[in-house]
Amino acid sequence: MTVTIVGAQLGDEGKGGVVDLYGDTADVVARYQGGDNAGHTVVHDGEEYKLSLVPSGAVRGKVGVLGNGCVVNPETLFEEIDALRERGLDPDVRVAERAHVILPYHRALDGIEEEEKDDLAAGTTGRGIGPTYEDKAGRRGVRIGDLLDPEALRDRLEYVVPQKKALAEEVFGKETGEAFDIDHLYDTYREFGERLAEEDMTVDCGTFLQERIDADESVMLEGAQGTSIDIDHGIYPYVTSSNPTAGGATVGTGLGPTVVGQGEVIGIIKAYLSRVGTGPLPTELGGVEGQTPDYDPAEASADEEELATYIRDEGGEYGTVTGRPRRVGWLDMPMLRHAARANGFTGLAINHIDVLAGLDEVKVGHSYEFDTADSASHQNAARSDDGDELLTMPPTTEQWGRCEATFKAFDGWEDVDWAAVAEEGYDAIPENARTYLEYVSDELETPIYAVGVGPGREETVIVETPDE
Ligand code: GDP
Ligand code: IMO
Ligand code: MG
DSSP states (O other): OEEEEEESSSSOSSHHHHHHHHGGGOSEEEEOSBOTTOOEEEEETTEEEEESSSOGGGGGTOEEEEOTTBEEOHHHHHHHHHHHHHTTOOOEEEEETTSEEOOHHHHHHHHHHHHHHGGGOOOOOSSSHHHHHHHHHTTOOOBHHHHTOHHHHHHHHHHHHHHHHHIIIIISOOOOOGGGOHHHHHHHHHHHHHHHHHTTOEEOHHHHHHHHHHTTOOEEEEOOSOGGGOTTTSSTTSSOSSOOSTHHHHHTTTOOHHHHHHSEEEEEEESSEEEOSOSOOTTBOSOOTTTSTTOOGGGSOHHHHHHHHHHHHHTTOBOTTTOOBOEEEOEEHHHHHHHHHHHTOSEEEEEOTTTTTTOSEEEEEEEEEOOGGGHHHHTTSOBOTTSSEEOSOOSSHHHHHTOEEEEEEEEOOOOOOHHHHHHHOGGGSOHHHHHHHHHHHHHHTOOEEEEEOSSSTTSEEESOOTTO
8 A cells, every 4th residue: 555645735734744753664665756856854853864775764774765767866875874874774775777967067957057047037946957857858868777887987078978968058157167077077977876786775665565565565755846847737947857746656666556556645735735846826924025026126025025024034034044034925725626636535635724823714715716807817727606717727827927816714723732632632623723624625526534733743733644
């Protein structure tokens, strides 16, 4: 049986915490897409672990697998493994031979293109994710298996590096250094290959996982990022370059869709929205200079700004690396209905309800109003029975940007001893918060499995455990 964990919104919904919670009964935890653009937080014995590549289950001694759908930077991987070893853990990490390798020129090109793109820039993490997936699709990538095969590695580099060098120098007019030097790359990545071989880390992911399933072990599939930054189902082009949606779990591991489909697919939802980066956000509160399109602080509503600051501070919504304030907004139900359909959620984990505690009123964007003059371009989003409102996200980001959210207001709930609530169970959650949670569950026609009431592992109300 598999349990797949998927971000329902824009990433950072608290997936790591849920993997940690439900992963207790899992034997193997596998990532199926993305790379070190992820940052998954696990709080264990009062210690916080921020993992970018090592699957979250590794903190608890599970076997962690990086599936073929991942893009792997071996340098980050070994740094992270070494750092965990220094903290007394012994992570058992396997890497799919079919996974693609992030090379230094991918990182360099990620930065160069972001600079060049200006308004179209996604505000990437700069880890080389996009350029690596480009090369995968362009059939000029280097795979983990190639690092163990000196001849194949050399052949691949000799073909691709001169192209990348020409791109950087001649198209973008940049100087290049050892990140674009075949001999340097060959020597460095051969060493990574030797370490992967010495530590017996490489696997044929699909076979490895299927054998575990056949032996009655339980496998958890850990998504990174979220549905609205999925390359196919997200707000293109402000997206990542992989498929965080549940379909990615089958393609990115080599397990069949029927295998993944027989298991559970749990959607992780943050009780409000937050994101770093540009692009529209119909339920945004206030704005952040340099990120919110056409933002003018002089014209912003003081009440909204105050609310945004409150949620940002309570939720610690500042970039982990840069400390940049994140944009925040109310829950966006059309975004969630879209996610529920695209992923086929069997259960929901709704996190961060503690962050909203203490507000008089909590709102959600229930639907979108649209300009009738624009209706032709909105005809492909689901509408309300009277045809006047959109209930799901329209397919283009420009159409989404023209949507205005219609809000529904809920009475707020008080701040309580959340650890005690987690211990007592669902009925101990303040009534108004339960009304809010049940609205979301009803709209998505999906049961609630867990409610996050704080960052710690014990600060989660468990309603349902997936494989029981
Ligand atoms: P992920 O990328 O989806 O795994 O999420 P991140 O780890 O990047 O971000 C989630 C942040 O919120 C982390 O700092 C978590 O410790 C924290 N967190 C998770 N669930 C909750 C919750 O229910 N309440 C609060 N206050 N914090 C939470
Ligand atoms: P986790 O797994 C939130 C965002 C970046 C950028 C866009 C593309 O922790 O939820 P990329 O470097 O992937 O090419 O950047 O996607 N992004 C994330 N936002 N959480 C993440 O991961 C993210 N990974 C990428 O900010 O807008
Ligand atoms: Mg994160």
